[in-house]
Amino acid sequence: MPANGQSQWCERQIPQLQQLPRPLFARNESLVSAVGTPRHTHSWVQLSYAIRGVLHVHTSEGNFVAPPQRAIWISAGTEHEVFSSPHTEMRSLYLNGPSSSCEVIGCRVIEIDILTRELIRRFCELPVEYDEKGPDGRLAQVLLDQLLVAREVSLSLPLPSDPRLLRLCRFLQENPDDSRTLLKWSQNLGASEKTLRRLFLRETGLTFRAWRQRLRLLGSLEALERGQRVTQVALGCGYESTSAFIAAFRLYFGATPGNFFSEVA
Known part of the structure; x- marks a missing residue:
């Protein structure tokens, strides 16, 4: 549960994906209630980000917290749980590729500036199977570049x-x-x-x-x-x-x- 004494949450189902349709894949979720996932792992890097609401990611190393100006990197293979506050607008990014795997190790909280926020919002509007070689693919690469150089912040316990x-x-x-x-x-x-x-x-x-x-x-x-x-x-x-x-x-x-x-x- 979140590290604030809140224990009233509902379980959120983990998407059953065998592989990502694109190297950078987005999921949009509007979560009315406080929800949390069971502890799990996956074979790709995840960025948990909320336009509205507060996210908590729990691992064996500690707890990581992200209000809307922040996001949480979760490396491939890291066992974790994700909790969100009520009325959260969540935007999850899944990354599968050599660049992201090398850059993201363990869990860490990063700062989301205005440019990166708008890139995330625009990317989340794209079709699942966007054209990787066209403008949408270039947008995805710019977004990834911005995320990998984002400043780390100490919002972890x-x-x-x-x-x-x-x-x-x-x-x-x-x-x-x-x-x-x-x-x-x-x-x-x-x-x-x-x-x-x-x-x-x-x-x-x-x-x-x-x-x-x-x-x-x-x-x-x-x-x-x-x-x-x-x-x-x-x-x-x-x-x-x-x-x-x-x-x-x-x-x-x-x-x-x-x-x-x-x-x-």
Whole structure:
């Protein structure tokens, strides 16, 4: 489930494709309810992108989040789940070719600028079996070129492999407002605070405090995108004040909660 405590979602069917009709193939989906796929893999690269809504991709390495200005690369063979918020307008791109396979390894979140967004929208209007050697094929190549050089952004939440830390992280994903310190958690997990702090940094690259803050900020995106009041979102995420939430949000995303989604045209 998404890393924001939301557990009410319906299962979305995975398309049964034996092969792609073209090296670059698009799927359009209008998803009214919150939906998620079962864990699966496929033999081509996938770009999960939403014109509207917030996407979450879960792998064994961590969770990746994409609001409308972002998209998530998923490499071929990577086992993953995809979750979307209610009323999501999803545009999935599937890529099968040596160029994309070399460029996309694992999962990562990229920035979608205005040009790339419009290229995606136009490409998704093409017939499935577009003319690869004509203008449509050239459009597909320009789109692929833009995607492969897009700037990567840090909208991911790495997960530890240590069972004790993973238990802690799973609990916080369900309860982001839990404010217990690592010292308090050490008493429940059977390890010293020093050991947990060292393991957390080694396995996630983040301190416990930074990880929990990132969890809360990424988890706030769906509620903000739905238009929920900033004060409600802040308290629901575990912040003691709206001002503290806004300051942390601005530092991480480069925009205030009120302005972040207004950037989407």
